[in-house]
Amino acid sequence: MSTDARQRAADKIGRLCREPHDLVSLWQETTEVLATAVPHYWTPCWYTLDPASLLMTSHFHLGLAEFPPQWLAAEYGEERHGIVDVVRSATGLSTLHDTADGEPANRERWQRNMTMGGDQELIARLRTRSGEVWGALALYREPGAAMFDPAEKEFVATVAPALADGVRRALLIGQAGEPEYADSPGLLVLNSACEIESASAGVRRWLCDLPDGDWDREKLPSAVVTLAARAFRHAADDRPGEVLVSRALTRSGTWVVLHGARLTSSAETRVAVIIEPAHPSRIYPLLMSAYGLTERERDVTRLVLQGASTTQIAREMTVSAHTVQQHLKSIFDKTGVRSRRDLVAKVFFTHYEPRFRDNEQRVTATKPVRGGPWPTY
Template structure:
């Protein structure tokens, strides 16, 4: 029986990932599936991460409207195991706090905090697409005295991780495209089986005009949009599970745009939603340049520091010497007013990402879509 439950649960999460919806709804739907396979205390804690920096942009934990400030400060300034960026960088992408502490977590401030919330065990799994972009992480907890998380639990989370990542990315983009509070967000076009435009968001014409052969004013959709829509409509016609179709297109201005879409459910008339957005999660780069006047190479060094790379790893990635990396870091520290890597990561998070993190908590409470990335014009501390 168990051999049948696991594939069905993985398939269910994959189906959910292909349905255009907001992120909170997606997390709630996935929680129902996860609970049937991996028993846990309270509810999963879902995090979204900025793929460009691996810094947290939101959390969703049913019943916990505000993430404790002390836990957030410890994540970026504390000295401990099982931090999100550390788990994300592991070969398997899954870790338990008991494993990370050699079976005795009592000296871990993270474990002590979990215990104060009623949880003993903690299992964290990264959410990374098959293309290699990390869009989040999920934490599961068990109360004292409960069975330990086992290999089967970790195997299941590794199996659904890529689907959760794809669904998170899709849900955030869909939410921003449909949110009138985000005028510069992605563009959304809804197309029916007769290739007619049924509806668009305010920013859709901007994105379509950047594609090589599009003219929304005269009802002419770009070839790339039609291709993505055709894939979605084909799945709907064949009665196959909803999947997310992708296309990467070179825009007229030489930048790359990403198109993705999925069939819309619950309507007799087949329709597909196609979303157009910038192809790369690079909002951290102009932020670093404008806020701290970093050089291009200093930006590259900071990005790698944020994602947990060591001096040796940075030197290898940038094909420079470790001494050169240290010199760049010295300059970065002077420009940002910090004295260490940890302080640098903490400053960037609490200046540019924590405002987004807290804004997203309020957006969930108001039923508004969760947004990704840093806040570009946050006031520096």
């Protein structure tokens, strides 16, 4: 494939990721483009990850409606070349053949892949340019196929940030369309006169909480109008695909993030505005309430889930390795585990596997895919 053709494919994936999509549609449409630039066996396996813990929240693989339980157990065991290993690596991209020095046959992961007909496996993290990891992509090739070459790896690395942004936006749209929490995101669709064409169920509370807005009088907050106006100007300036982001302080004293982008599904110019709370991940309060962890223990747990070593944890938290070990001992006692591996497995199978399995059913039922850990009500 020529350099120009790959650039066109990358540009098309970028455009798809900037448009409002549900997650499954995004995966399906980008898969079609990806196949032209990086030929692969059968179909990719797409994953969403919780940026706070790097634990999997969903997967999408045509023909594999249910992820085998033993594969999940291996992923969160001591297996090398797992998703978290690649996500935390310097490059964020790796092949199983590379990590096995070209001899992967003795790896259990390779043996499992071969049962599905895949010899080679390439894993890439989907990380935004601001540093948040929202997913991972796995591509396969059948026995006898050419190895993934440097140009193909470079292409995947190039489109990964756009894919990460697309995942984040699709999850937001899903939560707005079918709210799960009281503070779930809200979605507005505005016409060129900044009049509301449609609104999600949960958007009213956000519009009422933003300064100078009045829902009953159909007066939009200035933060929404300003963002929408910028999006309309960008569309007029032939920059229709750009996603705009702004922050606003609500009347109740919390910050919200607003995303604005032009909709391209009709001839008339319309803009979608998503409003979401600027709060930390839901895993933090969950860990503290479920196990009675302190804030420091919570932070250590988060880094353990992300695959950090004792030295890395000590460096990030600006404490000694001995202090980290003391925190770990307390965490193990409170969670009833004996090792880091057991801690990761307990958090995943207690708080994330239910989400993972529910998302499998939601995909089958064409419902929005959810992110984050399983909710505790």
